[in-house]
Amino acid sequence: MNTIIHRVGTIYLPVENPELASNWYQEKLGAIENFRNEEKAILDFANQSFFLVKSQKGEKAAFQDGKDKEHFFLTFEVDGIEDLKKLHYVLMEKGVTVGDIEDRGHPGNNFVFFDMDGNKFDVWSELSPSFKEKYLISQD
Template sequence: MNNFIKRVGTTYIPVVDPEKSSKWYQEMLGAVENFRNDVKAILEFADQSFFLVKAQVGERSSFFDSYQQEHFTMTFEVDGIEQLTEFHEFLKKKEVSVGEIEDRGHPGNNFVFHDLDGNVFDVWSELSPTFKVK
């Protein structure tokens, strides 16, 4: 077994308007913008770097699973059910498209939300054990 890869450093998200999307991510997710031009915005949040890359209208980071349901490619973690509920309510008040909080049969609860461009993300109420240690 090799242990070369230590972490995910950057995630790329397709957006139509990097400036508008950057402002949305800053307001909704607490992102910090480190750079922006006409074709991309570089953000920092959730201990990671995110590039919002200008893409064609309709491009999404999600895919359709074997049940023909749109599926997210990323799950954000919060620290407990209280934070999950608070974040869910915050997004709803900001009129973000959010799903219901659900029990998926594993520890914790989840919900999904969409950004301005229709990219779907998941939120989980449990921090990963290795992240808790850090």
């Protein structure tokens, strides 16, 4: 079924200090800052626009799942297990808090990492077929 909605344009993340958080995302993840003031920073990375919004201390973009565990709200995709391992290593080398690479019983592997404000993210070793097709990434 076709849909009128074509993409997610912006993701909003709670951060305590937009300037410090923006610097963290630039240094650790290669984000590009497009705008910043005292209330927010606007970044581009992973083919997405991220707004880092000044929030109350301790606010995080996560939720408790049915087993009462904190769950990430967003999964980044990389192109294959080697890229997953490389990113995992690079983030560890940069001092980012990362979880172990896991086999969760579906295609590919994953790991989680946290930004400086405790926002939890997931990384998956499989690019979606529609993304590969749109951006002409070879599908081995």
